[in-house]
Amino acid sequence: MMAGKSMDPWSQRITEEEMARLKEEFGIEEYSVEMLEGLDPPALFRRGLIAGHRGFRTVLKRIRSGRAFYVMSGLMPSGRMHFGHKLVIDQIRFYSRFTNMIHIGVADVEAYATRGVSFSEAFKLATEEYLLNYVALGLPWEKFRIYFQSRHGTVQRLAFVLGRRTNLSTATSIYGFGGSTNLTHVLSPLVQASDILHPQLVHGPIPGVVPVGLDQDPHMRFTRDLAQAFRLFSVQEEGERIAIYQKGEGNHIDQLLHSLEGRYTVLEVNRPYRAIYLEKASTGDLDELDIHIAAVERELGWLSFISPASIYHLFTRGLTGGKMSSSLPESAIFLSDREEEAKGKVMKAYTGGRATAEEQRKLGGEPERCPVYDLFRLHLIEDDHHLTEIEKECRGGKRLCGPCKKEAAELLTSFLKELREKREAAGESEEFKEALRDLKELGEHPPTEEWAPQV
Numbered sequence: 001m002m003a004g005k006s007m008d009p010w011s012q013r014i015t016e017e018e019m020a021r022l023k024e025e026f027g028i029e030e031y032s033v034e035m036l037e038g039l040d041p042p043a044l045f046r047r048g049l050i051a052g053h054r055g056f057r058t059v060l061k062r063i064r065s066g067r068a069f070y071v072m073s074g075l076m077p078s079g080r081m082h083f084g085h086k087l088v089i090d091q092i093r094f095y096s097r098f099t100n101m102i103h104i105g106v107a108d109v110e111a112y113a114t115r116g117v118s119f120s121e122a123f124k125l126a127t128e129e130y131l132l133n134y135v136a137l138g139l140p141w142e143k144f145r146i147y148f149q150s151r152h153g154t155v156q157r158l159a160f161v162l163g164r165r166t167n168l169s170t171a172t173s174i175y176g177f178g179g180s181t182n183l184t185h186v187l188s189p190l191v192q193a194s195d196i197l198h199p200q201l202v203h204g205p206i207p208g209v210v211p212v213g214l215d216q217d218p219h220m221r222f223t224r225d226l227a228q229a230f231r232l233f234s235v236q237e238e239g240e241r242i243a244i245y246q247k248g249e250g251n252h253i254d255q256l257l258h259s260l261e262g263r264y265t266v267l268e269v270n271r272p273y274r275a276i277y278l279e280k281a282s283t284g285d286l287d288e289l290d291i292h293i294a295a296v297e298r299e300l301g302w303l304s305f306i307s308p309a310s311i312y313h314l315f316t317r318g319l320t321g322g323k324m325s326s327s328l329p330e331s332a333i334f335l336s337d338r339e340e341e342a343k344g345k346v347m348k349a350y351t352g353g354r355a356t357a358e359e360q361r362k363l364g365g366e367p368e369r370c371p372v373y374d375l376f377r378l379h380l381i382e383d384d385h386h387l388t389e390i391e392k393e394c395r396g397g398k399r400l401c402g403p404c405k406k407e408a409a410e411l412l413t414s415f416l417k418e419l420r421e422k423r424e425a426a427g428e429s430e431e432f433k434e435a436l437r438d439l440k441e442l443g444e445h446p447p448t449e450e451w452a453p454q455v
Contacts, residue, residue, distance in 0.1 A: 026217060028052040028312065035060060042094055044087055044313065046384070047377050051214045054224065055309035058287045059209045063098045070101035070199045070208040072308065074192070077106055077125040078115045079326025080334045081133050083379055084316035089137045091211040091311070092144075101203055102144035104134070105195040109149040113184040119150055127436060133335045136422035141431045149191055151443020154201060159187070159194035161303070165229035166190075166222075174218050193223040197305050202448060205294035207287070208308045213315060220310040227305035232297045235290050241267055242283050244293065246274035252300055259296045264289070316378070317371045319349040333375075336423075339413040346372065346409045352394070353401035360401070365394040372401070372408050380411040 022028060031050045033041065035057070044050070062069040073092055075085070096102060108122035117125075131146060149155055168186070171177060177186055196210055196219075210220065233256065236243045246252060253274050260266060265279035283289050290306070297304035318324035318331030325331055333342050352370030354360040367373040373394065381387045393399035426432055438445035 022214065022217075023052055026221070027054075028214075028217065029054060029056070031056070031311070039063065042090055043382055044090055044378055045094070047387075049087065049313050049378060051312045051314050053309065053311040054217075054220055055207075055307060056209060056311050058207045058306075059309045061285065061287065062207055063095075066098075068101065068203065068206050069099055070103060070203055070206065071095045071099060072103045072105070072196050072199055072208055072210045073212075074105045074107045074195055075126060075130050076111055076115075077108060077122040077130065078111050078117050079125075080336060081129050082316075082324055082326060082332040082334045083375075084324045084332070085130075086133075086137065086335060087313060087316060087378065088211055089134055089139060091313070093138050095209065095211075096140060096143045100143045101199065102139075103195075103199050104144055104146040105152075105155070106130075106146065106148045107192070107195070109191050110188045112150075113182075113188040123148070123439070127439060129336065131435065132423045132426050132432070133419075135426040135429075135432070136335075136419050141435075145444060145446055145448065146435070146439070147444035148439065149195065152198075154448075155191065155194045155198050158198050158201070159190040162193055162197070162226050163187075163190050165226055170225075171222070174222050189219060189222055192219050193226050196220075196223045196308050197227060200305050205298060205304050205306045206291065207306050210308055210310045212310060212312060214312040215315075217310070217312065220308070224307040227307040230303050230305055231294070232300065232302045232304065233293050235286060235293065237280070237286065238277075240280050242278040242280055242286065242289070244276040244278070255300060256293065256296055259292070263292075317374050319345055319371050321350040321369075321371065333412065335416070335419060337416060339416050339420075342416055343409040343413050346375070346412060347405050349405065351401045351405070353404075357400055361397040364397040365399065365401070367391050367394045370394075372405055375408050375412065380408065380415065 023030070029052055031053050033046050036045055059069050071092055073088060092102060106122065106126040108117070108119055108126070111117035111122050112119065126146075126148070134144075135141065147155070168177075171186065171189060175189065196208070199208055200206065210216075212220070232246060232248060232252065234245050234247060236245070244256070246256075251271065251274055253269065253271055253276060257266065257269060257276055260276065260278070265282035266276065267279050268277040269275075270277075278289075294304040294306055316324040318328065319333070320328070320331045322328075322331060324333075326334075330345065330348075333345060337345070349372050350370075351372050352366035352368065354363055354365065367390075373390070376387060376390055381390070390399065390404075394404070435445040438447065
């Protein structure tokens, strides 16, 4: 853990200018669109929204090899769903091409702890606002399960168990807790870590990915460190060999050795030091070796986890120039906005244009500062050539803000009309009615024992 370094995931607002500092300070890995070459990634992966990642290459290798991984996403039921939230669903839809292990946790415990949202209000928002929009945006019913933190016994019990491997000093160094922080707030990171790790109780110890805003990195660091704290063996690269060391009490080297023989070239076994050394050339992918070892640990009775990956996106710029936020209705396009209401917001939006049409023609606009251009870039235009033409026309002074806003408004109203129709259809579907019954009675849909896909 990084003592003395804290970032508040409940209030932090990160700008692009702060990105380099955060990457250096917290060790966030660089992302490039080339990582997804050949996978036909959607616009948000291609157009500068992804800020970095932790451990995503492990998941990426699984995508390319057709092997199992899971997706974990959470929703905070404290306000209406806007286009910033939509970007997370766009990411999940991309991953749904490669996995049917998608878990969506409703963070009603966290909403109560940090924002005072009642559990009944959270249920209404999560089902009527979020769930319907998830389905309307194209997330297939059969590929995901949704559950409430407050009703999920496994998540609650795991959070309690995870707490044995951390302490208040560690949590304070990450989250910046103070003497006035209420204890419900202090406990909520354990529940969130349990959200992220509990799919490995369903599917076994396999890689997972969590698509979140960069402000959520404290949760991911906390969770990844907890995952490592529950491992029996550690794997290290030492020159031309791979060293596997046992941690904790007892000696389980022989059980692990039995599972490795025939798969890898064993160079040396040091039982007093509880170490196994493998020929590096025989191990191939170290991530897959670690996943194999974690599975052996489970057979030995250990609660072992693979550290989950995270991929971070930047905040969506609001129509007023700052961050898009549910608490500032004029800054956001909500997915449930009526078409005329959304059109009015776009026509009043801040832009990257000049003060006058004459200046615009002479100096050109600044699309990198423009939330209307962001609507094109991230939501409304999939064709890269069309987007490039808009940018060129803006910078060259050929495109003025008025006509540009009108084009955005037309595309937006068409999108919202179609989304509303899909949302209404989803609300009338038998799948939604069944989901509502399960969520009311069980706190999850579908029930885990009926759904769990085979690895």
